[in-house]
Amino acid sequence: MLSVGTSSPAFVAPRLRLDGSPGAVRTAPPASQALNLRAAPLAFAAKDVAAGSGLLLAASFAARSGRRVARRAVDMPVKEPPVTTTVAIPGAKVEEETKQKRADEYRLVLYNDPLNKREFVARCLMTICLLKEGDAYQVMMKAHKEGVAVVGTYSFETAEAYCDGLKSQGLSVDIFPVDKDE
Incomplete structure (x- = not known):
């Protein structure tokens, strides 16, 4: 109820007020x-x-x-969002923004890795890309002999996740969009 201590510069002591009621008075x-x-x-x-x-x-x-x-x-100044204004000039050419549509499927490509052992590369393909042992071995051998091999075709999010996982293990991989014509 009473706070006595060093938290304020003045000492608060319990005393009786003139009306007889107990209270705190600063001294x-x-x-x-x-x-x-x-x-x-x-x-x-x-x-x-x-x-x-x-x-x-x-x-x-x-x-x-x-x-x-x-x-x-x-x-502190109040931060407000920037205000943008568009001015139309008569006779000026208007360039419309075209949004590039992302491809539906992406290829995950593995490059030859002269630093890591072949067993390590195959094990990474099995654990990260969830390939079976035989498929992982075939992809690893193709990359070893030809320099590059396609691991698989996946959606963008899956291909990106596999690519990041393999890169974190030190392998050289990349993703490319699949052309509709192929």
Whole structure:
């Protein structure tokens, strides 16, 4: 109910008011607190703000002691979204934006890897791309002999996930959109 301690610069002591009701009355701080108040005035102001005594008390205290107080919430500029305007000039050519449609399927291509062992490459294909052991071995051998091999044809999200997974293991892979004509 009563807060007695070093959280405020003035000491709060329980006393009886003139009307006889119990209450808290501010008195001068004890000598130990007065010494701390002179030694670290900003520390006391920070404790007041942290204790919830209010920024105004800390600001007035800092103003009396000749120090500046940062006012973050008040002095910060408000960020607004940028405003764009379009001006129509008569006789100017209008270029319409065309949105490129993403292909439906993508090929995941594996390149020859001279650094890793062939068993490691096949194991990565089995664990990441979920190929069977025989299929993973065939893809690995084709990439080893010819320099490049198609792992499979997948949707964009799947191909991208497999590509990232194989790249994280140190393999050279890429994805390409499948042409409709092929």
